[in-house]
Amino acid sequence: MNELVAVYRKEHFNAAHRLHNPAWDEEKNKEIFGKCNNPHYHGHNYELIVKIIGKVDQATGYVIDIKTLSELIRENVIEKFDHKNLNEDCEAFKNLNPTAENIAIVIYNIMRPLIDAAMIIQIKLYETPRNYVKYPAILTLQ
Numbered sequence: 261m262n263e264l265v266a267v268y269r270k271e272h273f274n275a276a277h278r279l280h281n282p283a284w285d286e287e288k289n290k291e292i293f294g295k296c297n298n299p300h301y302h303g304h305n306y307e308l309i310v311k312i313i314g315k316v317d318q319a320t321g322y323v324i325d326i327k328t329l330s331e332l333i334r335e336n337v338i339e340k341f342d343h344k345n346l347n348e349d350c351e352a353f354k355n356l357n358p359t360a361e362n363i364a365i366v367i368y369n370i371m372r373p374l375i376d377a378a379m380i381i382q383i384k385l386y387e388t389p390r391n392y393v394k395y396p397a398i399l400t401l402q
Contacts, residue, residue: 267312267323271333273342276303277358307386314379332374360387364395
């Protein structure tokens with residue numbers, strides 16, 4: 261059997277952030293980022309979906325053990341980001357604006373080395389129930 265199957269794991273974390281470009285003055289930051297530029301930060305209840313695409317292992321019947329995937333996400337993403345101020349508490353965002361797009365890329369870069377290279381991964385991050393991003397946007401087979 262060589263069919264590819266997609267497996268999804270949904271997790272959740274809460275985090276605060278401020279969207280701000282230090283190269284801009286306060287006026288431009290407020291113009292571009294609006295309420296999200298609040299100097300006292302603001303928070304989101306993020307929903308994270310990690311998608312894994314791969315071939316079904318004949319011995320286990322799994323693409324990936326969901327329990328293992330959940331543990332990897334919890335240990336490497338949730339524990340780092342949950343109930344944190346992304347700007348202040350997370351090294352990845354010390355010099356990177358923590359937009360939903362950048363958070364998704366950071367999570368992908370954390371997870372990619374932890375997943376078999378033969379598998380495709382994609383991160384879907386909901387910042388609100390109506391706003392979400394996917395990275396990478398287009399999936400390709402290696």
